[in-house]
Amino acid sequence: MNHKVQSGPKSAEYTSDYKAGQDNVQVLGMDIHNPVFTTSALAIIVFIVLTLAFPADAKVMLEGARSWSTETFDWLFMIGGNVFVLFCLLMIILPVGRIRLGGDDAKPEFSRMSWFSMLFAAGMGIGLMFWSVAEPVAYYTDWWGTPLNVAPSTPEAAAAAMGATLFHWGLHPWAIYGVVALALAFFTYNKGLPLTIRSAFYPILGERVWGPIGHVIDIVAVLATIFGLATSLGLGASQAAAGLHFLFGIDNDITTQIIVIAAVSAIAILSVIRGLEGGVKVLSNINMGIAGILLLFVIIAGSVTGFFSNFVLTVTNYASDIIPLSNWVGREDEKFYNGWTVFYWAWWVSWSPFVGMFIARVSRGRTVREFMTAVLLIPTIVSAIWMAAFGALALDQVQSGTGALANGLTDVSLAMFQMLENLPFTAITSALAIILVLVFFITSSDSGSLVIDSITAGGKVDAPVPQRIFWAVLQGLIAAVLLYGGGAEALKALQAGAVTTGLPFTVILLLMCFSIYKGLKTEL
Template sequence: MFKPFVINPPVFFGALIIIGLFLSVGIFLPAQAEAIFGGLQSRILSGFGWLYLLSVGIFLATMLLLCFSRFGDLRLGPDDSTPDFSFKSWVAMLFAAGMGIGLMFYGVGEPMTHYLAPPTAEPGSVAAVREAMSVTFLHWGIHAWAVYAVVGLSLAYFGYRYNLPLTIRSGLYPLLKERINGPIGHAVDIFAIVGTVFGLATSMGAGVTQINSGLSFLLGVPNSPSVQLMIIALVTGLAILSVLSGLDRGVRILSELNLLVAILLMLFVLLVGPTADLMRDFVQNLGLYLDSILLRTFNIYAYDPTPWIDAWTLFYWAWWISWSPFVGMFIARISRGRTVRQFITAVLFIPAGFTFVWMTVFGNTAISIDQGVAEGALGAAIAADLSVGLFEFFTYLPFPAITSTLAILLVAIFFVTSADSGAMVIDTISAGGQTETTLVQRVFWCLMSGLVAAVLLLAGGLTALQSATIASALPFICVMLALLWSLLAGMRADMAQQSTSRALTAPPASPAAGLSWQKRLGMILHAPTEREVRGYLAGRVRPALEQVARELQLIGREAHVEDGEEGAVALRSQAEGARDFVYGVSLASHPLAVLSPLATGKPELRYEARTYFATGERGYDVMGMTQEQLLSDILGQFERYVSLMQSPAVQLMQSAPEHEGN
């Protein structure tokens, strides 16, 4: 049976129209495309370059302040939630998020390029080495991950604490309330999709040029647009096959294997290269980075203009901003149950730390080779073609054919997994946060990403891709600044509400308090099945919520019952200038205790009908309550909510965004 499409039409078609406008330039004006895209990039950076630089500085400063403030104790989920993954697994996934096509493409090329053409130092000098590594660390360090952290923290906070969909518009809930489902929310998600598509296309463009250069270097394959189109078609086809086959587990295993091979490749370079010097260089690079981080964060060369800042720093900031919905959603998905402090600390420093080691091993080794045995030949090759830098670099190390082949395979696999995962993120946003969509939709976005990369690569090469990325990042900067404002408003309200809740009222009574002792004993001994809990949600919880909603409507208060995922149902009553009242009940499960060491295999689960609230407070199991007991519990929570909302502290915090906006 045909499964209907799951899309949010204004977002889906709005994003396609904007993407189509960019593509039409490359399709209908191919001869003028490079000049058009180049002119667009120049105008945006000359007029708004300061905004890119200032915004990234604000993102980093805000993340550090949240990390070390009292807000760091807030949890990404209800107050009693626990992390979905162990700390070791979580760190490993964050570690994997820091690896990709970019490090393969720029690991050798960027330090060498800055060494040969630094922004201020004498080219090829010792000062140029210092500056090359300092700015490389800047571009790939905690600034990039602060950008990702803003989007990831916003998605995780409002998705898991407010029970909102994992889509960008949800992050603006404290500012817009229910209006996030209107035109403003649509515009936010459109900007996120457009930025992600062009950010993904830029990564694909870099990957395909490097694969082509590697094949040319190893096998003599022509380095031409036609070959690059064939590579894009092949890799996009592989990404589509992974979607259609449903081999998500296989793709994950492939990604983990890819990461392992990349680390082994780095260790190989470390061991056969100037090992002792590289360890020394790493310490020096770290010191140079920390010493200059404040100045470089805000240095736009206002009094000594240079095109270097546009070609490098501002392009990178735009690339990270456009890429942030993709990486942000990934780190949000794996971070439920973590505290804000844990999230920011890990996201900022774990991937960046690995990147610093990678750039030191490849960058400083390349500079050492160029100064020594290569006698400038490596630098000349990279200056002529950045994409061939990694393969030229391997010729000065043992087993160049093997390492170059591995590099091509690494880039190709990163290419496939990025296209597949990127399409999933775009599909989720275009579907209004729904994760269960049709395969056709995900295939469509795979094809669209490949098409965008192909058209822009033909229209103007990497220049066209960079221009599209910079242009698409501009409106999303405004979205991200609003996300920060909204995040602070939500956190302030939560902190005030927590302290006021403890002061005003006692915790709600145990849900089992109204049951007879025989009933309670039966509940203890009987573990409800998933089917029983679903039946309870539909047959008893929903009627109770609908009854309260009707009564609230009769007395003039807006209220309705809404459905969630996995049969969840919730009563929502809107409030002007304050957080909505939400009393929801969802299907939850946890493993039953294993009482014998011989019990192995898949654990048995106990299913519950667990409450959740808009406040992120602890939920509890209401399975077995009668309808009257449910009504009493709902009214008890509503009475508590009204008391909280009438508290001066909470009223002040809830109204803070409106006062700040005036």
């Protein structure tokens, strides 16, 4: 089923006659926006060839670029993250919160549960599967720095670990997504502009947004999205293969990893062919169902009363530490600050074009207040619940000397399975965890393909099926080729390249805040 963008009436300030896809050309059954599609595809091919030819050099160069951007501009990432949180909270409480995306008569396309399932699965569901266990253990044991220089392996370290983990998965990352999502949803559904990143800058650039400046914005968005997704798919295949080896003894080698990538890509292709209604929505609902079952089991098998006390502990430490953790001046915990927080902020920003556009794509008919509440506050609460169940239980095992985690964090991809190993029905729960990981990867892949497809089609949301298949296949090919030809080093180089794009996009997001404010004023 194709969902055509329906927009509300344009205001006098937004009278552009530019239509989605008006500069497109037809090639091999695809409806492509030539400057963006061609340049992005060529840049991707050149990158892959050079990375395979010089994997070590590419890794050194790109990791150097990433380190330079995160260490030199750490202040910009931190200030930006704080601004985005405050901006999104203001969108909830100010009068603009009553504006409806798509106009007063617009109706939501999806139920609240399906809507939330899709935005959460695309946003960060897969990351929580691994880092909800690994991250608190890492902070508690000083695996790579401790938050706010708390002494490791102490009760204070356990409390700080839970608060810092939620800090990295709570308000700040979702505010980053929320800014992009609101900008695209508003300018597409209320102002009739194409569903593409450049449209968010029409109040600032005017008609120039349809020229070379806009092309550059969209090309950077495509590259950040495809590289981020391919990195996650490649590294995720390694993690899934590690889980299969842990559970079933299947060899964790390149063959298994490529089979995982091929299987995920094949199902993602079927999903993008079916579209939002029959593909992404169905898989996202399955995701949330399996996640809910696993969460409930861990709460009951661990300790119900312990879960509630851990939830309170997590939320209170998050609230008490959010200001010092958000500070960028005179930080003494530099290893933690640069190695974790600044890296995370750059990573979330680099993912924001993909996740933000996808959230916008499924959010027509919601008011700004409802939209921001669902994008900002509800995921933070759900993350706190998830952390209190999985992360706190893992810390309990470490502190009590139970299981493999008591020996410290040795392999991030195994942390979840090592925690489940000490609970009843290990084989069943570990199998559920592997299925959940794979389905999360599939939803990320197919939703990312739909987003890239829209950008490279000039903002159209009903581009031909071959075009959707092209991007879904390309994601898998990039991950498989780099994994086979350069191994984990090549994928880390790709990840470093994706994170580096977070620097220019932080500036772009700050400009988006001004653009959104200027646009919303015309609706009141």
